[in-house]
Amino acid sequence: MxxxxxxxxxxxxxxxxxxxxxxxxxxxxxxxxxxxxxxxxxxxxxxxxxxxxxxxxxxxxxxxxxxxxxxxREAERAVTALAFAYQQTFWPLSQALGTLSQEYAAAYSGSAATLPAGLAGTQAAQSTSVIKTVLLAASVLTAERHPVSGLPTARCAFYRMTDPATHTFTLVDWAGRAFTPRPTVDGTLGSHFRHDILEPRDPYHVSKETGLVSKVDLSGKDYRSVIAVPVVAGSREFGVLAVDAPRDTDLKDVHVHLMKSLARFLGAALALA
The missing domain is CATH 1.20.58 (Methane Monooxygenase Hydroxylase; Chain G, domain 1)
Structure with missing residues (x-):
């Protein structure tokens, strides 16, 4: 009753x-x-x-x-609480984990110790698993899902910097809504990735809230919200994690905190691998 x-x-x-x-x-x-x-x-x-x-x-x-x-009002309070959780918990935790991973990887690579048998394969497998988990999490935890199909309307892609000299970033993997993102980001977009996001360690957020123009056109159409964050661990720079969504109101400031945390976890896994 x-x-x-x-x-x-x-x-x-x-x-x-x-x-x-x-x-x-x-x-x-x-x-x-x-x-x-x-x-x-x-x-x-x-x-x-x-x-x-x-x-x-x-x-x-x-x-x-x-x-x-x-x-x-309840929804606003929930979003505020979520943002607080990202800022106070996940972000510091992921940042510390990334720094520790980089320090560990640097110390290990500089020593004369031999890599234990099977560790390289385990590192590679776990790194791949972390990448897939991060991409899936970003695609389902940002924009709302499609009301009919229930599928993600957001799409997340990880681009690794493969040639710093030419500002070339290569697609490693992606998850979420079709279509497949472009295989490489270079030229003007590559320069944007490196100089505006990766080197200054700053996120780039395109939405109605920010009023910024998208320089990260990953699909060519129907994506009006973009968040691109650097994937780093300590002093190491790996690439850029980018999520996009169809409406300019889909990706909000709270999602920036989420993406920064996810990128830090990804950077920590890459440093160890």
């Missing part, structure tokens, strides 16, 4: 409006009889009942608007 307690006020208004509407109907039928000595009184009763129907409908509409406003 939880539903009854939750919707008892709406049920009350429904019953009241139905009763008043029935009263209006009966009054209109009775008022049609000109010979009835209470003809005028019935007309007044019908008018009062009709006003009652309007008032009940207006009250119910106001109640619905109040519930919508409360739901909107």
């Amino acid at each position: 939880n539903w009854l307690r939750r919707y008892r006020l709406k049920l009350f208004f429904l019953v009241m409006s139905s009763g008043l509407a029935a009263g209006v109907f009966v009054a209109s039928v009775r008022a049609g009889n000109q010979d009835d000595k209470n003809h005028e009184t019935i007309l007044w009763v019908g008018a009062v009942l009709a006003v009652g129907v309007v008032l009940v409908a207006a009250t119910e509409a106001a109640l619905n608007e109040r519930e919508k406003e409360n739901a909107r």
